[in-house]
Amino acid sequence: MNSDMLIKQYCKELRFGKNIYESYSKIIATDYADFLAQLLKMEIDRRELVRKNRNLKSAGFDVIKTFENYEFRDIQIPNAISIEELKTGAFIDKFENLILYGPVGTGKSHMATAIGVAACSRGKKVKFYRTAALVNLLSEAKAKGELQRFMKQLRKTDLLICDEWGYVPFEKDGSQLLFQVISECYEKRSVIITTNLEFSKWNGIFYDEKLTSAIIDRLVHHSHLLVFQGQSYRLTHSTMKSH
Numbered sequence: 001m002n003s004d005m006l007i008k009q010y011c012k013e014l015r016f017g018k019n020i021y022e023s024y025s026k027i028i029a030t031d032y033a034d035f036l037a038q039l040l041k042m043e044i045d046r047r048e049l050v051r052k053n054r055n056l057k058s059a060g061f062d063v064i065k066t067f068e069n070y071e072f073r074d075i076q077i078p079n080a081i082s083i084e085e086l087k088t089g090a091f092i093d094k095f096e097n098l099i100l101y102g103p104v105g106t107g108k109s110h111m112a113t114a115i116g117v118a119a120c121s122r123g124k125k126v127k128f129y130r131t132a133a134l135v136n137l138l139s140e141a142k143a144k145g146e147l148q149r150f151m152k153q154l155r156k157t158d159l160l161i162c163d164e165w166g167y168v169p170f171e172k173d174g175s176q177l178l179f180q181v182i183s184e185c186y187e188k189r190s191v192i193i194t195t196n197l198e199f200s201k202w203n204g205i206f207y208d209e210k211l212t213s214a215i216i217d218r219l220v221h222h223s224h225l226l227v228f229q230g231q232s233y234r235l236t237h238s239t240m241k242s243h
Contacts, residue, residue: 098112126158
């Protein structure tokens with residue numbers, strides 16, 4: 001068996017995949033040590049890319065968004081957090097939360113997604129849900145006796161994104177399940193919420209003042225409130241607007 005075949009066989013036995021035996025011959029090195037260093041670096045880069053792609057896929061984003069050309073002009077950002085910290089997701093390492101509040105179409109979901117995508121690139125595990133869909137999944141898991149397994153999956157995340165929080169009111173069971181999720185996240189992982197409802201109106205989502213207060217208390221502690229202003233981006237750029 002020639003060297004090429006042996007390298008291919010050894011790579012399979014070591015579970016290196018195709019990358020090494022398909023690319024090693026392209027390496028230009030000054031000596032054996034340089035060749036080996038380049039070869040190992042190439043495999044590390046491949047594994048990092050695979051990990052990032054796996055994180056992105058498992059996150060469940062509706063659409064992949066980034067901060068390229070994103071406008072921060074009409075957003076009130078507290079002094080306690082910088083734009084750079086938002087872009088890099090540095091707050092996730094401190095188990096801090098973000099509450100993105102403002103009218104529909106002002107870029108809240110875009111920002112939440114872009115932060116999540118950047119976090120995936122940093123090796124963080126992210127889950128993105130429309131809040132109503134998350135409550136439905138929780139209810140279904142409970143009905144099937146699989147709630148603990150679902151919660152165990154959520155515990156593995158570094159960042160939980162609840163999009164469109166408050167768009168749909170919840171039944172009592174759904175509210176309690178969502179509270180359980182937020183409680184599980186408290187001081188253990190970060191949460192991003194996008195909402196168009198001020199805190200004083202959250203009781204209209206949960207219909208239980210004590211539960212509403214408990215959820216707000218856990219979310220607001222270690223949290224940054226970003227207020228989105230201005231006109232709806234979708235409305236402003238709509239092809240249906242009059243000229």
